[in-house]
Amino acid sequence: MLIAPCHGMLTDHLAKFTEIKPSSGTRSPATSPQRKMRISGSTGAATLTVVAIWNVTCWHVDGERIGEPGGMSSLQLLEDTALAASPVVANNTMNRERGLAGPNSYAKELGFDPYEFLAAREGAQAWLDLCCSSGKALIHAAGRFAAERPESAVTIVGIDLVDHFLSGPRPPGLELIAASAAGWSPRRSFDLITCVHGLHYVGDKLRVLDRAASWLAPDGLFVADFDPGSIRDGRGRSGARKVVAALRQAGWEYDTRRKRVSCTGPRALDLETAYLGADDAVGPNYTGQPAVASYYEWSHS
Numbered sequence: 001m002l003i004a005p006c007h008g009m010l011t012d013h014l015a016k017f018t019e020i021k022p023s024s025g026t027r028s029p030a031t032s033p034q035r036k037m038r039i040s041g042s043t044g045a046a047t048l049t050v051v052a053i054w055n056v057t058c059w060h061v062d063g064e065r066i067g068e069p070g071g072m073s074s075l076q077l078l079e080d081t082a083l084a085a086s087p088v089v090a091n092n093t094m095n096r097e098r099g100l101a102g103p104n105s106y107a108k109e110l111g112f113d114p115y116e117f118l119a120a121r122e123g124a125q126a127w128l129d130l131c132c133s134s135g136k137a138l139i140h141a142a143g144r145f146a147a148e149r150p151e152s153a154v155t156i157v158g159i160d161l162v163d164h165f166l167s168g169p170r171p172p173g174l175e176l177i178a179a180s181a182a183g184w185s186p187r188r189s190f191d192l193i194t195c196v197h198g199l200h201y202v203g204d205k206l207r208v209l210d211r212a213a214s215w216l217a218p219d220g221l222f223v224a225d226f227d228p229g230s231i232r233d234g235r236g237r238s239g240a241r242k243v244v245a246a247l248r249q250a251g252w253e254y255d256t257r258r259k260r261v262s263c264t265g266p267r268a269l270d271l272e273t274a275y276l277g278a279d280d281a282v283g284p285n286y287t288g289q290p291a292v293a294s295y296y297e298w299s300h301s
């Protein structure tokens with residue numbers, strides 16, 4: 001078992017690997033050396049990274065999580081590459097069939113119909129949907145614009161980690177892109193940005209919230225399902241109260257009953273946190289589906 005109270009112990013431990021020699025050691029500037037350490041060693045063929053935060057230790061080789069060293073029972077945090085391969089993130093049981101309106105729909109989950117929202121506004125509208133899955137709701141909306149408002153020049157963009165997009169003809173103005181919401185960036189602003197039950201599976205959820213809100217048009221709307229209980233600190237404690245307080249202080253709205261976060265107009269979410277990694281073994285969240293917890297170190301704990 002590796003407990004790493006100091007940088008030197010981690011380096012010594014890495015040196016015990018006959019093939020992997022420590023090549024670099026970095027400390028997060030936002031945290032004290034006793035609280036977070038990340039050290040990498042490389043053979044040229046593989047890179048081992050060990051991250052230790054108090055009793056939270058995780059090991060990765062070439063970005064992939066490896067087994068627990070020495071029967072370690074402490075929590076292992078996943079980096080984005082390993083998280084993308086997790087059966088919790090890429091599985092067939094999650095709801096990917098939501099349409100635009102109806103009982104299993106975006107309109108039901110968001111509390112409004114995105115098509116009606118966009119159609120009621122002046123000028124050429126743009127909608128970005130993060131974690132769009134098959135793109136069914138977006139295809140339906142783009143089809144309605146083409147049929148009912150061909151002059152509207154709407155732009156509809158869907159992003160999903162997995163390329164499960166429905167096949168068939170795509171209405172004009174629609175783009176479905178296989179990419180992670182954590183890394184993808186648009187070249188334009190949007191009048192509506194949604195993330196329907198997608199953040200539950202993202203690693204750095206707070207960064208996605210922060211980035212997405214910065215892509216809004218001046219009077220654009222961002223809405224996402226968000227479970228603050230999925231935010232933890234480096235000791236595994238809930239960060240829910242802190243996150244909700246910070247969101248509200250920054251001018252966001254959080255609907256506690258519906259677990260829905262929203263904001264109007266571009267907005268910064270400066271939470272002064274350092275993302276540590278994700279845990280895909282926390283079990284079901286309020287939706288009943290297994291979800292991903294996200295760990296952060298707060299600058300001011």
Ligand SMILES: C[S@@+](CC[C@H](N)C(=O)[O-])C[C@H]1O[C@@H](n2cnc3c(N)ncnc32)[C@H](O)[C@@H]1O
Pocket residue numbers: 089090094095096097098130131132133134159160161162179180181182195196197198201202203
């Ligand atoms: C429960 S489904 C919801 C899909 C859709 N929004 C809906 O409501 O029908 C969650 C989706 O998030 C996607 N996803 C998970 N992590 C992602 C990430 N980092 N970036 C983009 N999409 C992601 C999954 O592939 C999956 O399609």
